[in-house]
Amino acid sequence: MDSNNNITSIWDFFQNPIIMNLLIGVVYFAAIAAFITVLVIILMWMDRRVAAFFQERLGPIKYGPQGLLQPVFDAVKMVSKGNITPRNVDKLVYNLAPMLIFMTTLLVYAALPYGKNLTVVNLNVGVLYLIAISSTATIAILMGGWGSNNKYSLIGGMRTVAMIISYEIPFAFSLLGIIMLTGSMNMTDIINAQKNVWFVFLQPLAFVVFMITAMAELNKSPFDLPEAESELVAGFITEYAGMKFGLVYLAEYANMFSMAAIAVTLFFGGWQGPLLPSWLWFLIKTLLMVFFIMWIRWTLPRIRIDKMMKLNWKVLIPLSILNIFLTGIGIKLYQYFTGMGGV
Amino acid sequence: MSMDSDNLNLVDDLNTQEFTINMGPYHPSTHGVFRAVLTLDGEVIVKEENVLGYLHRGMDKIAETRTYSQFVPYTARLDYLASALNNMGYVQTVEKLMGIEVPERAEYLRVIIAELQRIASHYLMLGSTTNDVNAVTGFLYYMHDREKVLDLLEMVTGARLTSNYMRIGGVIDDLPEEFFPKVKEFLAYLPGRLEMMETLILGNEIFQERMKNVGVITAQMALDYGVTGPNLRAAGVRFDLRKVAPYSAYGKIDFEVPVLKNGDAFDRYQIRLMEIKQSLRIIEQAVQQLPEGPIMAKVPKLIKPPAGEVFHKMEGARGILGFHLVSDGGPKPYRLHIHGPSFVNIGIMPAIAPGMLLQDFLAAFATIDVDMGEVDR
Numbered sequence: 147m148d149s150n151n152n153i154t155s156i157w158d159f160f161q162n163p164i165i166m167n168l169l170i171g172v173v174y175f176a177a178i179a180a181f182i183t184v185l186v187i188i189l190m191w192m193d194r195r196v197a198a199f200f201q202e203r204l205g206p207i208k209y210g211p212q213g214l215l216q217p218v219f220d221a222v223k224m225v226s227k228g229n230i231t232p233r234n235v236d237k238l239v240y241n242l243a244p245m246l247i248f249m250t251t252l253l254v255y256a257a258l259p260y261g262k263n264l265t266v267v268n269l270n271v272g273v274l275y276l277i278a279i280s281s282t283a284t285i286a287i288l289m290g291g292w293g294s295n296n297k298y299s300l301i302g303g304m305r306t307v308a309m310i311i312s313y314e315i316p317f318a319f320s321l322l323g324i325i326m327l328t329g330s331m332n333m334t335d336i337i338n339a340q341k342n343v344w345f346v347f348l349q350p351l352a353f354v355v356f357m358i359t360a361m362a363e364l365n366k367s368p369f370d371l372p373e374a375e376s377e378l379v380a381g382f383i384t385e386y387a388g389m390k391f392g393l394v395y396l397a398e399y400a401n402m403f404s405m406a407a408i409a410v411t412l413f414f415g416g417w418q419g420p421l422l423p424s425w426l427w428f429l430i431k432t433l434l435m436v437f438f439i440m441w442i443r444w445t446l447p448r449i450r451i452d453k454m455m456k457l458n459w460k461v462l463i464p465l466s467i468l469n470i471f472l473t474g475i476g477i478k479l480y481q482y483f484t485g486m487g488g489v
Numbered sequence: 490m491s492m493d494s495d496n497l498n499l500v501d502d503l504n505t506q507e508f509t510i511n512m513g514p515y516h517p518s519t520h521g522v523f524r525a526v527l528t529l530d531g532e533v534i535v536k537e538e539n540v541l542g543y544l545h546r547g548m549d550k551i552a553e554t555r556t557y558s559q560f561v562p563y564t565a566r567l568d569y570l571a572s573a574l575n576n577m578g579y580v581q582t583v584e585k586l587m588g589i590e591v592p593e594r595a596e597y598l599r600v601i602i603a604e605l606q607r608i609a610s611h612y613l614m615l616g617s618t619t620n621d622v623n624a625v626t627g628f629l630y631y632m633h634d635r636e637k638v639l640d641l642l643e644m645v646t647g648a649r650l651t652s653n654y655m656r657i658g659g660v661i662d663d664l665p666e667e668f669f670p671k672v673k674e675f676l677a678y679l680p681g682r683l684e685m686m687e688t689l690i691l692g693n694e695i696f697q698e699r700m701k702n703v704g705v706i707t708a709q710m711a712l713d714y715g716v717t718g719p720n721l722r723a724a725g726v727r728f729d730l731r732k733v734a735p736y737s738a739y740g741k742i743d744f745e746v747p748v749l750k751n752g753d754a755f756d757r758y759q760i761r762l763m764e765i766k767q768s769l770r771i772i773e774q775a776v777q778q779l780p781e782g783p784i785m786a787k788v789p790k791l792i793k794p795p796a797g798e799v800f801h802k803m804e805g806a807r808g809i810l811g812f813h814l815v816s817d818g819g820p821k822p823y824r825l826h827i828h829g830p831s832f833v834n835i836g837i838m839p840a841i842a843p844g845m846l847l848q849d850f851l852a853a854f855a856t857i858d859v860d861m862g863e864v865d866r
Contacts, residue, residue, distance in 0.1 A: 201629040297510045301532065301847070367623055368695055376518045376621045377848055447695050448623035450848050451532060 174266050178255045182400045189399040189436065190217040196440045224395075227388035232295070235385065239293030244386065244393040246286035251397040253279045254404045259333045261417045261425030272333035273325060276408055277318050280363060283397075284310040287372060287382050290394075294385035302381025305451060306372040309362055312458035313369075317359035319466035320352040323473040324412055337416035346413040348476075351469045353413050355462050360405050361442060362454070365398070368446040369454060376448075406435035507535055514543045518621050518851045521861030525838070527850070534850055537842035539835060544865035552825035557583050557792040558657055560822070565651035567829060568863040570613050571806035573606035573642070576655035581736065582801040582812040583657045586794040594782040595659035596738040600775045601672075602645060602654055603737075604768040608679075609638040610806035611719075611761040611768075618758060618855040619690060622699050622848075627690050634682050637675055644668055658788035669776065676773050683762060691759060700755035704841050704853025707752055714837045717830050718808025720857055723760040724752030730804040742774045754849075757856035793820050807831050807858055827866055831859035 159165060191206070191214050198205025206213030231237060256266045257275050269275050284306050291303020325331055327348065328339040336345075346353045362369040373381035383394050410416060410431040419427035449457070510527045513519035522543035528536040548567060552560050564579040565572035577599055584591060591599075616631030639649045645664055646652035654660055690696055706716060711724040721728055729746040731739040747763035749756040796818040802811035808830025815824040834857050842850055 197626075201626050202633050203629065297508065305532075370623065376623055377851055379517060444626050446624065447619070447627075447693060447699060448848075449695050450699055450846060452846065453698050 174256070175252070178252060178266065182251070182255065182396070185403055186396050186399045187217040187221070189403060190220070192433075192436065193399070193440055196437060197444050200441070200444045221392070224392040225389055229389060230387045232385055235295045236293040239289045240385070241390070243286050243290035243293060244390045244397075246289065247283055248393045248397045248400075250279055250283040250286065251400045251404065255400070257333065258404060258407050259337060259411055259416055259428070261423070261428050264417075264425055265334065268334060269332065271331045273321055273331040273336070273412070277314075277321070280401075280405075281310055281314050283401075290386070291372075291382035294382065296385050298378040298380075299382045299384050302372045302378050302384075306365075306382070308451065309369065309371060309454065312455050313359045313362040313462070316355050316458060316462035316466040317363060319463065319470060320355040320359065321412060322466075322470050323349045323352045326470070326473050326477060333411055333416070337411060337418060340415040340418065344413060344415045349413070349469065349473070351465060351472070353409075355466045355469065356409065356413070358462060359458075360409065361439070362458075364401055364405055364439070366402070366439065366443045368442075368449045370448060371451055371454065402436055402439055403432060406432045406439060409435050505530060512850075514540075518855065520617060520855070520859065523835070523854075523859070523861055523864070525842075525850070525854075527842075527847070529847065532847045534842050534845045534847065537839045537850070539838055541832075541835070542865050544861050546866065548866040549825050549827060552822050554821065556820050557794070557822065560825070561655065561657070562651065562653045565653055566862060567827065567866060568610075568805065568807065568810075568831065568860045569650060570860050570862075571606050571610040572651045573602045573646075573654055574610075574803070574805045575810065576653065577603055577737070578801065578803045578805065578810045579812055580655045580657045581803065582799060582814050583792065583794065585801050586797065586799040586814055586816060587657075587792070589658050589786050589788060591659055591737075591786055592783045593738070593780050594663075595784045595786070597775050597779050598660045598664065598784060599655060600738045600742070601664075601772055601779075602642065602652070602660075604771045604775070605638055605642055606652070607806050608765050608768050609635055609642065611765050612638065614855075614858040615686075615690075615758065615761055618852070618858075621851045621855040622696060624690065624693070624696065627686070630682075630686060630689070634679065637678070641668070641672060641675060644671065656785065656788075657792060659783070659785035663784050664779075672772065672776055676769055679769060680766070683765060687762060691755075691762075697755065699848070699852055700758060700856070701753055702751075703754040703849045704845065704856065705751065705753045706757075706837060706841060710837065710840065711752065714840065715833045716808070716837055717833065718805065719760045719764060720752075720757055720808065720834055722747065723749045723756040725750040730802060730809060736803055738775065739771075741778065742771050744770050744774075754852045754856040757858075761858075791820055793818065802828070805830055807860065807863070808834060829863040829866060831861075831863040832866075835859045835864055 160169070194216070195205045195213070206216035209215040209219055231240065254276060257269055257272050257279075259265045259268075287306045288303040291299045291301075291306070294300075324336060324345050327345065328336050330336065330339075339345075361367075365372050371381075373383060378384070383391055386394060407428070410428065414431055414435070416431075417424035417428040419431075422430075507528055507530050510529055511524060512527055513524035514522040519525065524540040524543065526538040526540060527534055546566075548563060551563060555563070561576055561579060564575040567575045612631050612635040616628045616635065619627035619631065642652055643649050645662070645668060646654040654662070706720060706724050708724045708726050710716075711721045711726065716724075717728070725748060727746055727748045730736070731744075732746050744767045747760055747767060749760050749763075794816040796816055798813070798815040800811060800813045802809050804810070809828065810830055811828030813824075813826040813828070814822055817823040837857070838854065841853060845853065
């Protein structure tokens with residue numbers, strides 16, 4: 147009798163909506179964290195093999211089939227290293243920065259549509275959320291640059307701020323055309339709207355602007371100014387070692403995937419595709435996009451900071467505004483000829 | 490409340506502050522142990538100061554405690570990226586002092602090795618410059634081709650970096666049989682690759698933006714500071730000791746001295762590519778014209794030049810390489826002074842650095858192409 151009572155009370159305990167949500171949250175978090183870890187191992191291997199392919203080398207081939215276990219060895223090395231906090235750093239800011247950088251990455255993964263009905267949180271303002279969250283990493287990078295008490299780190303951090311002011315505006319503007327076409331900021335709605343034609347064909351200009359600014363957002367060459375290793379040693383991560391460096395590294399690769407996923411969702415029809423299951427289509431498209439990003443990254447030299455500003459303010463912002471204007475005209479013409487409201 | 494006055498104070502506090510940054514001696518882009526003390530206003534350089542001497546080994550003094558032949562390998566450690574050229578400059582100085590006639594075949598062999606070495610050296614400069622503007626792939630392409638040059642050098646001299654091939658009075662060894670087909674293959678292979686690099690790197694929009702009008706050295710400035718070598722020719726002065734005062738077998742070989750006019754980082758980069766093409770021409774002709782005969786002159790076992798002094802200069806990979814040798818008639822030099830082109834060229838950095846961005850500084854420094862082994866000696 148007693149035990150029965152007990153079970154009921156535990157059951158009731160789990161029936162409590164607050165506890166329920168909390169538990170679901172924990173499960174989601176664990177799922178995303180596990181997904182990212184596995185993903186980063188694949189991406190690291192892919193990055194090295196792609197780089198080697200472009201550079202007439204072999205890349206890692208010794209450990210595991212095709213060198214697939216190389217990142218695992220690297221991860222073990224990273225974890226086994228000492229957790230050093232240099233003496234003269236701002237301890238709180240310095241230690242918090244890598245966690246925050248990784249946190250923003252996790253938050254982005256929460257809103258990605260991985261497949262049909264396969265989203266952690268289906269936000270009705272998904273696009274806005276992604277734009278907002280992905281730029282908060284900048285604050286964390288500045289924290290790392292400032293807290294490290296190193297001049298190279300500081301310059302790296304300052305460059306990040308200079309960059310976000312420049313590229314965040316065209317980044318957001320380039321997505322406005324899509325929002326105008328679909329009339330929704332929900333990722334699922336945007337994907338459904340691309341049933342017949344991908345937005346990359348309707349919004350080619352927006353895609354170009356988006357890709358350039360996305361490279362800047364990712365801090366990848368030609369816009370890898372905050373961590374320019376030939377100038378600033380390693381920029382804002384100069385003073386980080388061990389797993390703190392590992393977190394930043396992890397976040398970098400994870401961001402590459404999430405940015406590719408956003409590009410696929412907004413411009414290439416997301417998880418839609420014939421025959422194969424939707425999550426597989428999503429993975430295929432996104433990894434192809436990642437390959438494209440790596441291709442750019444391993445081909446182009448680094449742009450100079452003032453030229454980057456000029457490109458953003460004088461070319462990309464006018465182009466993205468022009469794109470909004472053209473989209474508006476296009477929608478009106480479409481409505482005029484078909485006598486319909488909306489696409 | 491005193492909101493307004495607070496704001497005013499805030500504006501006063503917002504004055505920017507210059508700060509000093511130590512670039513090097515351990516820095517990925519200072520190519521060895523060069524240290525530049527930069528005073529920065531934001532990212533703009535206000536003042537630059539060279540700090541040298543981290544690689545000082547006292548080469549000039551070491552020479553006084555070694556016999557003349559013993560010092561030949563030491564010269565390879567001066568400009569370790571063009572070791573054969575340093576060896577050549579030194580042995581020619583001793584030969585000049587003693588009046589030794591070097592056999593013709595040896596002169597041609599020296600030219601072949603020297604030009605291969607020049608290509609290897611230029612390739613490293615091109616690669617590292619490309620890496621400094623973060624075109625990592627370009628860097629590896631250059632390294633891939635440089636490997637082929639090093640293979641050729643290894644085939645002849647047995648070493649890849651410090652070849653120690655030149656001897657006072659000639660060279661140590663003749664070319665092996667398998668060298669000739671390999672060098673033919675190499676001469677056919679490289680022009681296509683150079684063309685590819687020209688389109689891939691020189692044609693790249695971002696690369697041009699990074700390099701053009703950066704770190705301009707005008708012809709007058711170059712002459713004032715004594716800048717020599719490719720840097721001088723990129724500024725528009727047609728001066729190459731191989732042509733102006735031909736030594737070794739260069740007088741009998743037909744080649745051109747490429748000249749560009751802007752003297753910026755881009756031209757300094759491009760002129761190396763052009764010089765590599767001329768070096769290929771020289772190697773091709775030297776292999777064709779290679780005469781028969783001995784490879785060593787009759788030189789006494791213990792070299793004892795007559796008392797006196799001599800200065801000899803030649804075209805190194807980075808500019809005029811000079812050796813001033815004083816002999817007191819003994820088996821060891823009384824005094825040796827080395828005139829290294831890198832040391833002279835690096836002196837122009839404080840003059841061209843102010844007003845540059847931090848990123849420009851690297852492009853300018855990399856294209857001036859100094860070798861710290863030669864600067865600090």
